[in-house]
Amino acid sequence: MGVDPLQLKQALEQGVRIEGRITVLTGAGISAESGIPTFRGPEGYWTVGSVHYQPEQISNYAMFCRQPSEVWKWFLYRRGVCSAAEPNPGHLALAEMEGLLADRFTLITQNVDGLHLRAGNGLERTLQIHGNLNYMRCDKSCSDEAFLIPEALPAKGRGEEITPTEWDLLICPHCGSLTRPHVLLFDECYDETHYRFETALRVAAETSLLIVVGTEGATTLPNHIVECALGSGCTIIDVNVQRNRFSESAEASPQGLFIEGAASVVLTQVLTQLRAVLT
Ligand SMILES: [Zn+2]
Known part of the structure; x- marks a missing residue:
């Protein structure tokens, strides 16, 4: 339980070396702390x-x-x-992380609740691969x-x-x-036009540090993203309340680690260490 600050620092240093890019992939776990049900129950x-x-x-x-x-x-x-619901400290830490890293930061989220944007992450650097339920679009596709x-x-x-x-x-x-x-509805496929599917995979392949938060890979794209990142030799940090299929990928990556704990607590610690590494 919890995080070893030295290990975390080493992982972050490995990730941000030579102006590296940081990508964060989030799932239902971070929203659960804001009281959002998964709607699968x-x-x-x-x-x-x-x-x-x-x-x-x-x-x-x-x-x-x-x-x-x-x-x-x-x-x-x-x-x-x-x-x-309100964004929690985990969401706020990610918005601050984007503020620190600017174009070196990308957020890929499976959550459709819009809490990342409300916390302050920018639409341009937030890939909402399952969409956002605060938005609508023409059913006749007269425009995208x-x-x-x-x-x-x-x-x-x-x-x-x-x-x-x-x-x-x-x-x-x-x-x-x-x-x-x-x-993205259950009988539809990921696509670039509406959900920036290809951009998400490209970013994952080019990232030097991937932080996976509160997702256990119930859908295919998160698995592809973690595979892409692992294949390119990037460092992976997995943050989750329990061990899951991504924990081992994280531990198999250079300086990577699994951190057991709530996203709101762990991401606040990650932000503190990241600030120290960047200065
Ligand atoms: Zn229309």
Whole structure:
């Protein structure tokens, strides 16, 4: 449990040597500390009439085509849960890390809750590989632009209906078609245009230090990212409340290590050590 400051310092020194780049990959673990459920558990179930849907059935493009109102209701409910949460010290440490490193820093996140942007990380250096549920985009793809869901559309409770006035806010401002959530759905593939998939892999291959936080690789892209980073000989630090499939990759990398602990605590320590290494 916890971190050996000397080991951490060595890993950071290895990572930032010769103007190296630092990439941070985050998953649900960091958001859990802000009280955001994974929506893979009971919070993710959705009931329409007498039918109960699993998260992968409701967060699904085929379902959106059949019942856009149910899919939007589910996402607006989740958006409400996330907007009531606050970024925690882990998120804030990553925003400060970007401030220190500027173009040498990239954040790749699987989280769609938008907390990294709210903590102060910049949109340009934050690759939201699963999207962001505060955004919508044209379902007819008249452009690739993602729009912030208007503030006038209030947070929705579970199962709450969308009024006709609110539907008007979910219309594409360019062509008047219905929009869809700007989130990668379970039956869709990663892509560069909307989710910067190729950029994420390229950044991982070019990074000299990868910090993996609160993810256990339930989806394929995080695994590719860690493989890319390991293949290019970069240092990997894995931060998690328990050992997982990435812990061994981290320990197999040069000066890499697994740090057992909460993201909010460990990332604050990493930030302190990083400041010392950079000065
Ligand atoms: Zn449109």
